Amino acid sequence: MSTTELHVHNPVEDLLRQDRIPTIWCPGCGIGTTVNSFAHALLGQDIDLKKTAIVSGIGCSGRVSGYMNLDSFHTTHGRAIPFATGLKLANPELNVIVYSGDGDLTSIGGNHLLHAARRNMDLMVVCVNNMIYAMTGGQAAATTPGAANSTTTPYGAFEPELNIPQIVDAAGACFVARWTAFHVMQLERTMAKALKKKGFRFIEILSPCPTYFQRKNNMGDGLAAMVDYKKRSKIKNGCPTWETVLEPGGEIIVGEFVDREREDYLTRMRRQLGSNYTEFPPQMEEHESEGCSKEC
Amino acid sequence: MPKGSVAITTERCKGCGFCVEFCPTHVLELSSAFNAKGYHPPHMINAEKCSGCNLCGMYCPDFAIFGYRNPVDKPQKGTHS
Ligand SMILES: Cc1ncc(C[n+]2csc(CCOP(=O)(O)OP(=O)(O)O)c2C)c(N)n1
Ligand code: SF4
Ligand code: SF4
Ligand code: SF4
Ligand SMILES: [Mg+2]
Numbered sequence: 001m002s003t004t005e006l007h008v009h010n011p012v013e014d015l016l017r018q019d020r021i022p023t024i025w026c027p028g029c030g031i032g033t034t035v036n037s038f039a040h041a042l043l044g045q046d047i048d049l050k051k052t053a054i055v056s057g058i059g060c061s062g063r064v065s066g067y068m069n070l071d072s073f074h075t076t077h078g079r080a081i082p083f084a085t086g087l088k089l090a091n092p093e094l095n096v097i098v099y100s101g102d103g104d105l106t107s108i109g110g111n112h113l114l115h116a117a118r119r120n121m122d123l124m125v126v127c128v129n130n131m132i133y134a135m136t137g138g139q140a141a142a143t144t145p146g147a148a149n150s151t152t153t154p155y156g157a158f159e160p161e162l163n164i165p166q167i168v169d170a171a172g173a174c175f176v177a178r179w180t181a182f183h184v185m186q187l188e189r190t191m192a193k194a195l196k197k198k199g200f201r202f203i204e205i206l207s208p209c210p211t212y213f214q215r216k217n218n219m220g221d222g223l224a225a226m227v228d229y230k231k232r233s234k235i236k237n238g239c240p241t242w243e244t245v246l247e248p249g250g251e252i253i254v255g256e257f258v259d260r261e262r263e264d265y266l267t268r269m270r271r272q273l274g275s276n277y278t279e280f281p282p283q284m285e286e287h288e289s290e291g292c293s294k295e296c
Numbered sequence: 297m298p299k300g301s302v303a304i305t306t307e308r309c310k311g312c313g314f315c316v317e318f319c320p321t322h323v324l325e326l327s328s329a330f331n332a333k334g335y336h337p338p339h340m341i342n343a344e345k346c347s348g349c350n351l352c353g354m355y356c357p358d359f360a361i362f363g364y365r366n367p368v369d370k371p372q373k374g375t376h377s
Contacts, residue, residue, distance in 0.1 A: 008303050010353060010362040027310035032357025184354040223313045
C-alpha cells in the first residue's frame with residue numbers, strides 16, 4: 001500500500017534457495033512452517049552459517065536440506081545420521097544439523113538414532129513426525145498409531161507406536177524436546193537453544209500430512225490438524241519422557257523434556273587418546289590457502 | 297497509519313489458511329480470487345489492526361506472506377496514527 005513495501009524483505013528468504021521455491025510440499029503440509037522457526041533460530045544467533053551444514057535422508061521432510069541455502073546433503077533413506085556423523089568427525093568445526101522425517105530417522109534409520117544418542121554425537125537432529133511414510137504413499141511407520149489406517153495397514157496395526165523422546169532419552173541424548181508445527185515461537189526458541197548446545201540434541205515436531213495420514217483417517221486438512229494441535233497440546237517442560245506417549249485423541253505433551261550435560265563423543269575421544277590424538281584434517285599453519293599442506 | 301502491514305507473494309500461496317487462522321488480530325481472510333495455480337491467497341480485511349508481528353509469516357509453509365512493522369514517523373508523540 002505504501003512505498004515502504006518495496007523495501008521490506010522476509011529475512012527467512014536469505015536462508016532459502018530461491019530458485020527451488022515453490023516447494024514440492026502439498027497445501028497445508030506443516031514441514032514449511034517448521035522451516036520458518038528453524039531459519040529464525042539460525043538467524044538469531046552468532047552462528048557462522050558458512051560452517052553450518054544440514055543433512056537429510058529421503059522423504060518429504062528430507063527435502064528441507066535442499067531448500068536451505070546452507071551446505072546441504074540429501075543422503076540415502078535412513079542414513080542421514082551416519083552421514084552427519086562422518087561429516088562431524090571429519091570436520092569437527094562444523095555445526096551439523098540433521099533434518100528428516102519420522103520414517104527416515106526412527107523406522108529405517110532407528111538404529112542409527114539410538115547409537116548416535118548413546119555416543120552423544122555432537123549433532124542437532126530435527127525429526128518432523130507426520131506419523132507416516134508420506135513421500136512414498138502413506139505406508140505405516142514405527143510412529144503410526146496402532147489404530148490408524150494407512151496404505152499398508154488398512155485394518156490398523158497390531159502394535160503400539162514409538163514414543164521417540166523416550167528412546168532418545170534412554171539412549172543418552174543430552175537434549176530432548178517436542179513441539180508441534182503450531183508452536184512456531186516455542187520451536188524457534190528451543191531450536192536456538194539446541195543450536196548452542198554440545199552433544200546429541202533431539203527435537204521432535206508433530207506436523208500435519210493432509211495428503212496421506214489425515215486423508216486416510218478422515219482427519220481433515222492441514223489447518224484442521226494445526227487447530228487440533230493447539231487444542232490438545234499441553235506444555236510440560238521437564239516432563240519425564242515415559243509420560244510423553246501420544247495417545248490418539250489425548251493430550252499432546254510438548255516442551256523441553258531433557259537438558260543435561262554429558263561428555264560428547266569427540267571430547268571423550270580426545271580425552272582418552274590424550275597426546276595420541278591429532279586433529280584431522282591437520283590444522284593448517286600460517287596461510288589458509290586451499291590445496292595441499294607442506295608434507296605432500 | 298497502522299503499526300504494521302504484510303507483504304504477500306500471491307503466486308507462492310497454496311491457500312492453506314494458516315495465516316488467516318493464527319493472526320491474533322484477525323487481519324486476514326482468504327480472498328475469492330484465484331492465483332495462477334488455482335489457490336485463494338489471503339488479503340487484508342482489517343488492515344488497521346495489523347501489528348506487524350509476523351506470526352502469519354512464521355506459520356506460512358510456503359514463504360508467501362510476512363508481516364513487518366511500519367516505520368514510526370518522528371513527530372507522532374501524543375497523536376493518534
Ligand atoms: C532404501 C530405501 N528404501 C525405501 C525408500 C523409499 N522411501 C522414500 S521416502 C520414504 C519414506 C519417508 O518417510 P519419512 O521419513 O517419514 O518422511 P515423510 O515423507 O513422511 O516426510 C521411503 C520408504 C528409499 N528411498 N530408499
Ligand atoms: S505428502 Fe504429506 S508430508 Fe508429504 S508434502 Fe504432502 S502433506 Fe507434506
Ligand atoms: S503481521 Fe501479525 S497482525 Fe499483521 S497480519 Fe500478520 S499475523 Fe496478523
Ligand atoms: S499461510 Fe501462506 S500458503 Fe497458507 S494461505 Fe497464508 S499465505 Fe497462503
Ligand atoms: Mg513421515
